[in-house]
Amino acid sequence: MIGNCQSLTYTGRVPPPRRRRPATSEEAAALSSDLRLRMIRMTFDRPLTNKELARRLGKDPATTLHHVRKLVAAGFLEAMPPRAGNRGAKEIPYRSTKLSWELDNSENAVAVGEAMLHAFLGEVADIGLGDVDQSRLVVTVDPEELKQRLEALMEELAAQPVKPDVPRVAIYLAVYPGD
Template identity: 40%
Template sequence: MVSGGAPRRSASEEEAKALASAIRVRILRLCLNEELTNKEIATRLDSNPATVLFHVRKLVSAGFLEPQEARSGPSGAYEIPYRATGKSWQLNLDSRDPRMRSAMIGAFVSEVGQVPASEQVTISRLGIRLTEEGHARLLERVQNLFDEFEAEKPPEGSTHYSLFLAVHPEGRPGAEPTNTTAT
């Protein structure tokens, strides 16, 4: 469920393709709480503005980013800032899709890699045995917790945090591994 109680829906092929890129997931995170121009996004990602613009256009086309009112930049140039629409929060994404796994894990690894060593990164890992019903109950409770925090209006001066959760069956000896390497 998403805030307001509306059920999540499956992503269209265009939406799934748009989110199957670590850089596009990172762009959405950057534009979630503030409007950023293509140049500002490229600077924060330490990336080429032309490459970033390609990704921004894909996200706009799929409805994940919205262009905001144009403004004059520092040198007087015409700039268009972008803001995330929150649409990605309303989708069920097929986590069995290796592209989606790679994009989400790649974005997480990149973001954690940018946290200064002086800052705390809390990491927890738990091995647990669950029935199918227990697994479904765990996922529902975690999703409800995510939805609850997503729906809250952050107080002035609050700090931005990111939370990444992966619930997966343990690999079994002799089982074919799934490629989850970010590209």
Template identity: 40%
Template sequence: MSRPTRTATVAELKVLGHPLRWRILRLCLDQALTNQQVAHRLELSPATTLRHVRALVKAGFLEAEQVRTGARGALERPYRATGRTRGLVALDLDAAELVQQMDLALLSAHRAELAQAGPDAGRDIARGVLRLTEGSQAELRQRLGALLAEFESRDEPDGEPLSYLWSLAVRP
């Protein structure tokens, strides 16, 4: 089983080049949240998060749901991640700087999630060095992609939400 992929556009790379946007998408993946709720969870001002939410909506990565009545009777609009980042591959060599910016935004967002989880949060982390031919690299990507796709397809509603980051980089 392999994961379906699609190549990111330059416009998508620009939108996904900020770590806060990745964190917003992660928060809105399992439940629809209002801008106020996102701002509270990220400990940011609502104006700051609204700018990022609007960019994500415009690019189709977040979708506004029906307006609802909040706890205090005010109308509020929740947003939910569309899942369009799943299988997104940044391959545009003409936009190498944007690809790297998106990669670094992903790393920064993941780091922030680790920090926010606190010192008592359970973690599994590993770092190593491999020396592989292009063929072995392709095999590694395919096998890990298939394994991740298998676990993503399980969709266990009672499961604990986990964040993972898979990265393979050439050593300088």
């Protein structure tokens, strides 16, 4: 179910799909990890240090640092200015560049799709199923038209500026044959 989308008006016209550039092999490899996808999402609107990421993901800092370095090298995370941490240690926060939303991953659909599914399942496991609003529906519709309409909605939502007083929500969407 898509919640309050009162600002949207469906006119019957589906905008042309946005042109995204194909992911490079390095970018596709970076996106084929559920842990890295979760790190990109976690740093969407607030920079986090490697230690903060490790704590939130329940991983050791060495593991997350390996993934952070891959994401930085592929352009998905950017280092922010260092800051002083506990006991004066230098900490480097990282923020998402939002590059993942600009890419066409169709050539790597299986690997990236599997990582997306596992990232979703990990996030649901962390928050608990009680906090997930789910819907399931089988419809008769042209799959391409549905994909374009959903993509237009996602593009509109992604383009909205971050508002500190509005809660963040994550969306996982899957469209598959209903047979």
